[in-house]
Amino acid sequence: MQRVHFSAQDLARTVVKVAERPLVETLFALDLLARQGGGEDYASWRQRTTGRLGRRSWSLLTLARTLRPVPDLLHMAENAANPKTGTERQNLVAMLEDFHKVALAPYWDRVSAALEADCTARGRTVLAGGIERLLSTVHPMVRWSGGVLEIPSHRSQDVVPGGAGLLLAPSLFLYDRPVLIPAAGRNRPLVLAYPVAGGTAEAVLAAPAAEQNAADALGPLVGRTRAAIMKSLTESCTTTELGRRIGISAASASQHTSVLRSAGLITTHRRLNTARHSLTPLGAALLDGFHHRDLARAHM
Known part of the structure; x- marks a missing residue:
């Protein structure tokens, strides 16, 4: 005391x-x-x-x-x-x-x-x-x-x-x-x-409106979990880190990254037993495009 x-x-x-x-x-x-x-x-x-x-x-x-x-x-x-x-x-x-x-x-x-x-x-x-x-x-x-x-x-x-x-x-x-x-x-x-x-x-810590709109718009295109993965890959990370960031298992993260990689939205570099994922220019452009579209709508 x-x-x-x-x-x-x-x-x-x-x-x-x-x-x-x-x-x-x-x-x-x-x-x-x-x-x-x-x-x-x-x-x-x-x-x-x-x-x-x-x-x-x-x-x-x-x-x-x-x-x-x-x-x-x-x-x-x-x-x-x-x-x-x-x-x-x-x-x-x-x-x-x-x-x-x-x-x-x-x-x-x-x-x-x-x-x-x-x-x-x-x-x-x-x-x-x-x-x-x-x-x-x-x-x-x-x-x-x-x-x-x-x-x-x-x-x-x-x-x-x-x-x-x-x-x-x-x-x-x-x-x-x-x-x-x-x-x-x-x-x-x-x-x-x-x-x-x-x-x-x-209420105070709710996601900013522009961020919510971007997630809602991108979600139907690639799926909500994959949209969250793309948003999390503004900085590259391993599969385990990615799962921890968005609250899913490493196995589930691996399945989703495989789909995104096949679509050309992310790239994966392997070294020994570690795989690091990053957005490709196409993935970054897609994510950035939805974000700026919603910012523009917010100011209309």
Whole structure:
């Protein structure tokens, strides 16, 4: 259990708003995907994101299963700008940027709107009952009593904000528990990230309209599974990786790639016992043509 001890000054400086460190939400998304968490609300997002991960992002996912994205990877990434830090930390930042482009960027406008809406709702709680009312209702697992905020944790820790207060920040990807994040610097507030209200994620993380239309149009031509395979081959991969990306067995992936290869839409290069698949120029043109057609329709 972590216990945050508030002074009157800390209470006065406690606010609720979207986190000032956007990297945190990326790391929560990484953790959710690494743990295959979130249940059905995140199922489509998990499948869609997994199918688009590049090689560096797969390495990042493996790292997230070894280290805690928050605070371990957060600390490493935020210190990567220091010239004394090594190449490994700088590579971590590049991997996180790649992951963000696939996992969050396509949905960021909707994610931001959902977080702002939650902040607005919490603001009404403050107006109706004050900061202490906000602290006592922020999450069912958090307890507020006698000037102390208790947060479930694997370790026992007493924390004193020292007059800097607390920043309450909603998160879409922190779906199951609140997390206390260390202050970003001296005289900066601690951050308590908490999940937004349930039932929000599925709608917010729905596939972008243009992408849905392209998949719907290409599906009848080659089949939905083969369309998903083609979309996943924007970066070449093995049969096993391909099956994992779109959620089918390696045997099934092999059958579908055989059909696509016969049609001239993908090519396969074999080396020893490994086969790597890539889109052919024809396959890439077909996929790109459906995508741009739907973008044009969206702007008509």
